[in-house]
Amino acid sequence: MTETPLPREAPLPREEYVEQRHFFRTLRARLAEGVPTQEALNQIRQELLATTRLPIAIDLLTDELRQSGRMSPAMERLGFYFTPFQAYVVGKGEEDRTKFDSTMAFLILERLAGYMTGDRPVISDAREVDDAPSRRGLFLYQFETLARSRLGYADGLTAVAADPFYDEAWSAWIKTLRRVIGEVDFAELLYRRSGWFLELKRRADGDREATVPFDLLFGEAEGRIAWANRGKDPLYLFAALQRQLGYPEVPRPPRKERVSDIPPAVQAQLHKLEARLRFLEAEQKGGLNLEELAVRPDRVPFHDEPARLPPSTRD
Numbered sequence: 001m002t003e004t005p006l007p008r009e010a011p012l013p014r015e016e017y018v019e020q021r022h023f024f025r026t027l028r029a030r031l032a033e034g035v036p037t038q039e040a041l042n043q044i045r046q047e048l049l050a051t052t053r054l055p056i057a058i059d060l061l062t063d064e065l066r067q068s069g070r071m072s073p074a075m076e077r078l079g080f081y082f083t084p085f086q087a088y089v090v091g092k093g094e095e096d097r098t099k100f101d102s103t104m105a106f107l108i109l110e111r112l113a114g115y116m117t118g119d120r121p122v123i124s125d126a127r128e129v130d131d132a133p134s135r136r137g138l139f140l141y142q143f144e145t146l147a148r149s150r151l152g153y154a155d156g157l158t159a160v161a162a163d164p165f166y167d168e169a170w171s172a173w174i175k176t177l178r179r180v181i182g183e184v185d186f187a188e189l190l191y192r193r194s195g196w197f198l199e200l201k202r203r204a205d206g207d208r209e210a211t212v213p214f215d216l217l218f219g220e221a222e223g224r225i226a227w228a229n230r231g232k233d234p235l236y237l238f239a240a241l242q243r244q245l246g247y248p249e250v251p252r253p254p255r256k257e258r259v260s261d262i263p264p265a266v267q268a269q270l271h272k273l274e275a276r277l278r279f280l281e282a283e284q285k286g287g288l289n290l291e292e293l294a295v296r297p298d299r300v301p302f303h304d305e306p307a308r309l310p311p312s313t314r315d
Contacts (some may be wrong), residue, residue, distance in 0.1 A: 011133070011165055012081070017116040019054045022047070024110035028103055038065055057081045070094045084159040085142055086112075092151050100149050100253070107251045108145055115141060115248040135170055136218055137247050138163070143186075144238045144250045153181050169215040186234045187226045196223025221245055 023044055030040035045058045057078050064074035072091035075082040086109055092098060093105030116133045139160065146156040157178035161171045177189060191197055195216055202210045218226070225244060229237040241247045262270075 011116065014117055015049065016052050016054065016081075017113045019048050019052045021110055021113035021117065023054060023058070024106045024113060028106040028110065031103065031106075037071075038062060041065070053081055083164070084162040085156075088156060088159040089145065089151070092149075100151065104149065104251065104253060108149075111248060111251060112138075112141060132248070133165075135166055136222065138165055139170070139174070140238065140241060141248045141250060144235075147234055147238075148250055149253060153178065157181070170217060173215075173217060185230055187229045187232065187237050190218060190237075191223050191226040191230065194218035194223025194226060195220040196227060199223075 026044050026047070027037075027040055030043065031037065035043070041058055041062045045055050048055050048058075060074045060078060061071045065071055070091075072087050072094055075087035075090055076084070089105045089108055090102070092100050093102035115137060118132050142160045142163075143157075145151065146153060146160075157174055161174040161178070166174070173193065177186075180189070193214070193216055195218065198210070198212055198216060199220060201212065202208055222241065222245065225240045226237060229240060238247075238250070242249050
C-alpha cells in the first residue's frame, strides 16, 4: 500500500527556509569532507533551531537512509515540509545511472531555499527586480534546473505543478506545458502568457480595453524578453531574465576538464602510463616489437658505470 504524503501549508515560514538553506549547504560541505551521510545528518540536527520542524524531518531522513540508503523516499512522504520538486531533485541525485549527483542536488536546493527566504543577488544592471519569492521566479528556477541538468520534463514538471506555492492557474498551465514541451518553443509559450502579448494584441486591434480569456502569469518585461528569444536556446532566455530582472540563477553543472587544463607534470605522467599500458597490451597479444626498444644510432648511449673523475692535479 502506497503511503499518501501529508498535506503541507504553503508557504513555510521564513525561518524554515533559512534553516533549510543551512541544512543543504552544511550537508554538502560535510560530504565533501568525507563525513558519512548519517553522521553528517546527526551533526547538523544539533545545529538547527529547535523551534523549526526541520530537526523532526531530519530524524525521518536518517531512519530512511539507514533502511534504504536513500533520503528521497522519506522526502516524498514528508509532504508537510518538503515539496515534490525537492524530493525529485534529491532522488535524481541519488541515482547511479546519471551524471547528476547529490552534491549538485543539494547546491540547487540550497539556492532555492535562499530564494524562498526573500534573498536575491544584487544585480547592478537590472532594470527591474523580481520581488522574491514569487511564483514567476520559483517556476523559472525550477524549469531551468530541469533543462540545464537534464532531469526530465515529464516527471519533473509533474513535481513542479504539485508545489503548493502555485495557485490553480499556475498548476494548470504547468500541466499544459508538460504536454506540449518539445513541440512548441518555450519562449513562445511564456510570451503568450505575458502582459506583452496582451499589449501587442491591443495595439493590433486598436482596442485598449481588449482582454484575453486566460490568466496572464508573466508581466510585460518577461514577455518582451521571451519574444526576443523565440527560436533560441532556452538557456539564453534564462540568462536574459536573470540579467535584466534579477531572477535567481541556477547552478551550472561542473564542466568537463580539458586536457589543456591539466598541469604539464600530470600530463607527462599520463603519457608514461599510456605508453606502459600499450606495451603490456602488445605483450599479451603477442605483438610486441622488440625493435622499438633497440637503441637507435641517433640516441645517446646509456652507460651503467658512472663517469670517471678527472685525474687529480695534486702532487
